[in-house]
Amino acid sequence: VFLQTILVGDSGVGKTSLLVQFDQGKFIPGSFSATVGIGFTRHRHVFQGSIWDTAGQERFRSVTHAYYRDAHALLLLYDITSKTSFDNIRAWLTEIHEYAQSDVVIMLLGNKADMSSVRAIRRDEGERLAREYSVPFMETSAKTGVNVELAFTAVSKELKHRAVQHPNEPKFQIHEYIETQKEKSGCCSSF
Numbered sequence: 001v002f003l004q005t006i007l008v009g010d011s012g013v014g015k016t017s018l019l020v021q022f023d024q025g026k027f028i029p030g031s032f033s034a035t036v037g038i039g040f041t042r043h044r045h046v047f048q049g050s051i052w053d054t055a056g057q058e059r060f061r062s063v064t065h066a067y068y069r070d071a072h073a074l075l076l077l078y079d080i081t082s083k084t085s086f087d088n089i090r091a092w093l094t095e096i097h098e099y100a101q102s103d104v105v106i107m108l109l110g111n112k113a114d115m116s117s118v119r120a121i122r123r124d125e126g127e128r129l130a131r132e133y134s135v136p137f138m139e140t141s142a143k144t145g146v147n148v149e150l151a152f153t154a155v156s157k158e159l160k161h162r163a164v165q166h167p168n169e170p171k172f173q174i175h176e177y178i179e180t181q182k183e184k185s186g187c188c189s190s191f
């Protein structure tokens with residue numbers, strides 16, 4: 001099975017940066033250039049699949065919709081310093097439910113966790129929204145790399161497990177896996 005993961009969310013939340021951090025282990029500050037359509041060049045083979053970076057801008061929406069259907073997993077990002085990007089998550093989820101496969105693995109990510117001094121969305125607000133939609137959640141930073149590897153690994157493990165599920169094997173618990181692995185970024189700043 002060829003597994004496809006795509007990154008979605010508002011323009012500027014850090015989708016390209018997250019993928020660059022995961023792929024190359026680096027962050028290029030102030031290098032905001034909006035993705036046009038689909039980031040074809042920015043996919044990396046993980047396990048037996050690939051990751052696609054989509055454009056957050058509204059005008060590319062019809063292009064990205066076409067990719068939802070073939071996606072096995074979706075990483076849905078908002079920016080913890082942007083209330084708008086968080087408020088738009090519900091709209092993104094509506095789109096996902098409309099265009100993606102019903103069994104798609106979804107993970108909610110609150111990115112830019114390194115900017116907690118100017119955060120607009122508390123971590124528990126992210127957690128609550130994720131619970132409402134029964135999706136796993138974590139805060140990430142494409143800048144420091146916190147939880148970046150984990151986000152991709154957790155999704156890959158879940159997909160891999162589904163693909164090769166043996167009858168007597170216990171089901172992979174993505175929520176538990178994340179809880180035991182996650183770095184509590186900005187743990188000590190005020191909620």
Ligand SMILES: Nc1nc2c(ncn2[C@@H]2O[C@H](COP(=O)(O)OP(=O)(O)OP(=O)(O)O)[C@@H](O)[C@H]2O)c(=O)[nH]1
Nearest residue numbers: 011012013014015016017032034035056112142143
């Ligand atoms: N401090 C900080 N800045 C970040 C982080 N992630 C992204 N940025 C910055 O936010 C801006 C937007 O990042 P991109 O990765 O281009 O955003 P995008 O979601 O791919 O945007 P579109 O391609 O338009 O959909 C850039 O200036 C990044 O350097 C992060 O985790 N921390």
